[in-house]
Amino acid sequence: MPFDPVVSPGETPASVTDRIAAITLDRQTPLWWWAAFGLALAMLGVGALSVGTLFGRGVQAWGNNWPVMWGFDLINYVWWIGIASGGTLVSSLFFLTRSAWRTSVNRIAESMTIFAAMCAGIFPIIHLGRPWFFYWLFPYPNTMTLWPQFRSPLLWDFIAILAYVFSSAVFWFLGLMPDVAALRDRARGRAAQLFYGVLALGFRGSGAQWRRYHAAYGVIAGIMTPLVVSVHSIVGLDFAAAATPGWYSTQYPPFFVFGAALSGFGVVLVLLLPLRALLGLHDYVTERHLDVLGRLLLTASLAVSYCYVMDAFDVFYSGGEAERRQFAERISGLYAPVYWLTLLMNCAVPLLLCWRGLRLRPWVLGAVGLSAVVGMWLERFGIVVAVLHRTNLPSAWGDYAPTWVDFGTLAGTLGLFGAGFLLFVRFLPVVSIAEMRQMIGTGRVG
């Protein structure tokens, strides 16, 4: 069956530039934007109140307690960084494979990555007993003549996140430069000219600038792809390096990378589909994109399903009594609904996308994406809480219940993500104008 091209026929470099720039420069801020931004700010306020309470009362304000010493802090951290990783995969991996469909969605995926990584970075800092000393993680010369503990996996996380956030921000900004230069040259108001002029840093599209731009962009894309795999593998290693039944497994690094891809593709869909309708992007986000993203989500879901099977297989293959007891608890104990819901939302629901007719329906695709996003959060809950509440020693068993501060902090990060993403949608081009121009100009529109 023939597919739509990745851009509607009739689009030219000029029309693409004008239409995408007009979304930012000429449109009145729509009502839906104000409503969504207001909601995001309200959630951010709840988050600020929760974090203020946490700083005032200490980590006892959270539900974390022995033996479940990790709770929402670790769940949310892993969940957010997974979402971020999925965005990078869309953006950098499919840049290297020269996939034409990537051009319409890479800016949204990269922006999602930036704000999701910011949300993830908050949790390791606020979970510290004295968060104002977070900079002790930096190996800086100090009067105490102390060093960070380089043999601890927790320090791996710190440097991995630092490298990831920095590299993602540079990758995003470099990709934006030709586009904000286009906005600078189209803007009519003085404030807009100054704003986009400063952001463009003086990019003018000279031959030398383009050649160096492509060299730098290609190098960074080449680094980002293995980096994103390494970052989420390191998050997986944090668990696998612990001698805890349910965590101590060599499959954790790839298992986490597949999960990251699933949640990341899910969020891309959840954001892309409403934006397509609200901003009128149907000429740039066509049925081809829905089909490809649906297939990607399905593939990630199948990979995650395989990992769930191996997770169960390992329990019985290893023969460990604690492992078996722990697994029995996961599937039939206090947190069993979390386990079964995880399977339903991450494995069963995405199977709907096997049918092309369903894959091309935006509301089905969006619902499946949302299911995967929620399912991945539940998976992280199961991994962190359900595992820790039944470890090796029966004397070290206990339950976990999150407090309002836990939920408030999660809501706060959702608000931060939403507010940041909405500001991006309002003030920066949501589709890469320069790449779109090149794709249309050189006739690579599939």
Add this chain to the structure above:
Amino acid sequence: MIVAGFPGPDALQDAVRRLRAAGVEAETRTPYALPEDDGAPGSTRIPLVALGAGLGLGAAGFAMQCWATMRSYPLLIGGRPDFFWTSYLVYALECGVLGAVAAAFGAFLIANRLPRLWEPGDESEALRDATRDGWLLVVHGPAAPARAVLRPLNPAPFEEIEA
């Protein structure tokens, strides 16, 4: 300074070649990279700079961890030896990534002499089309020989700007 526009990449590259044959250097301004970039001299060393910085900072990160755990602050952690190289790899890798990405971006800015928020060509309305669908060139040198080469090609627009 002369600004001249052409209908497409082929005509623009032809004009650049003619100017070069007459001993005049021109800078292209285009909506996307020219397929065969004749407009700018030399190839870019950005990938090499990124590789060098990545390897250098990666090695420095590894060396720093050796120094910290073996000499400056040896501490018995979980029975691990002071020189525990497998544990250093992740940190060293991420240091290398930070170095390579920062170097690639830094080299891009330095080689292009950015940020440069204003230059005389910004006064030309025609040059703004380069970020839309304009295929333009800019000649910074003496105007007379450039004018002689460009006039017969009927460029549109054609502007002479006081630099």
